[in-house]
Each structure stands twice: as structure tokens, then as C-alpha cells.
């Protein structure tokens with residue numbers, strides 16, 4: 133099958149990885165992207181491996197500010213969405229329009245979880261920003277790495293230079309986790325919740341299994 137044919141058949145897909153700091157999502161994201169690339173390359177499709185905050189040159193500058201500068205809670209939320217606007221326009225939407233797949237290390241669920249759940253910003257304000265910046269766009273599939281904050285804290289103790297968020301308390305992360313789980317209860321069809329206490333091998337297998345079983349067209 134030629135390149136052009138496969139692009140006409142398969143729509144681009146948007147997959148996100150989420151979870152509290154220390155849940156291990158970044159390790160799995162790398163493995164997942166590798167497998168996905170192997171599967172999609174024969175179809176002439178690319179996998180865009182990206183992240184938030186970040187994903188564009190401007191977004192990466194905003195990331196440095198967001199992770200290291202103290203700022204008003206609403207400034208923080210607005211900058212998250214400003215970076216997202218840029219990310220959607222320059223990276224995510226063009227890739228999906230080409231039929232390519234996008235895998236993002238965090239997206240809007242993180243803003244609801246951290247700025248909303250963790251810091252207590254009104255969810256209504258976040259919904260307004262979400263609609264403004266994204267319109268109807270939502271990830272097709274979200275892997276949520278779920279873990280008790282006490283366990284995550286023990287794992288993170290190994291991090292040498294924790295950023296602004298990683299220095300937050302267990303109580304903060306308990307609120308972040310609760311908001312992630314509330315998001316799952318509102319849109320269960322979009323999420324796969326992963327028990328992040330399982331072994332790396334078991335989780336890697338579960339992710340691929342879920343991908344095969346998800347409503348995303350078979351590869």
C-alpha cells in the first residue's frame with residue numbers, strides 16, 4: 133500500500149500521558165513512542181513526540197518560567213494555556229491534519245489537576261480557557277499513571293534538582309491525583325488508568341494491549 137493511500141485511510145491520533153510527578157510516565161512514554169514509530173513507519177506516518185509545558189520554541193521558554201519562577205496562580209494557568217495555544221497551532225493540529233500521530237507528555241488534564249485540583253483555581257475558569265484555546269479538540273486516548281502521593285514522593289526523593297512543582301507537599305499531590313480521577317469519571321471512555329505500582333514490564337505490556345483494544349483503528 134502506498135504512502136498516500138494509508139494517509140487517506142488512517143486519521144491522525146492524539147495520545148497523552150498524565151499523572152502526578154514521580155508516577156513514571158516519562159519512561160513509558162519513550163518506549164511507547166518507539167513501538168508506535170515501528171508500527172507506523174511502514175504506513176508512511178510519523179509519530180510526534182512532544183510535551184507540555186513546551187513543545188515549541190516559545191513553549192519551552194515558557195516551561196522554564198513555569199517550572200522555576202514564582203507567580204500568581206492565574207498567571208501560571210494563563211501561561212500554561214498560552215503555551216498550549218502555540219503548541220496546538222504549530223505542532224499538534226498540523227500533525228493531525230497530515231494524518232500523523234501525536235504523543236504528548238501532559239496536556240490540559242494536567243492544568244485541571246495541578247492548577248485546579250492542586251492549587252485550587254476555579255474549574256469554571258479553566259473550562260473557559262480550555263474552550264477558548266482548544267475548541268472541540270481533546271486527546272483521543274489518555275494514559276493516566278495513578279499512584280499514591282506517598283509512594284511518588286519516595287521515588288522523587290531520588291531527583292537531585294526538583295522543580296517548583298516537584299517540591300510541593302504530599303497533600304498538594306493528593307489533590308492533584310483526586311482531580312485527575314474526577315476527570316476520568318467525567319470522560320471514562322478517553323482514559324486508561326494505569327496502576328503505577330506495577331512493574332515497568334507489566335505496565336509496558338498493558339499500554340500496548342490497551343492501544344490494541346482501544347477504539348483507535350487497528351495498526
Ligand code: TYD
Nearest residue numbers: 153158184185212238239242243246297298
Ligand atoms: P513533568 O511533565 O513531570 O516533566 P519532568 O518529567 O521533566 O519533570 O513536569 C512538568 C510539570 O509541570 C509537572 O510538575 C506538572 C506541571 N504542569 C502543570 O502544573 N500544569 C500543566 O498544565 C502542565 C502541562 C504541567
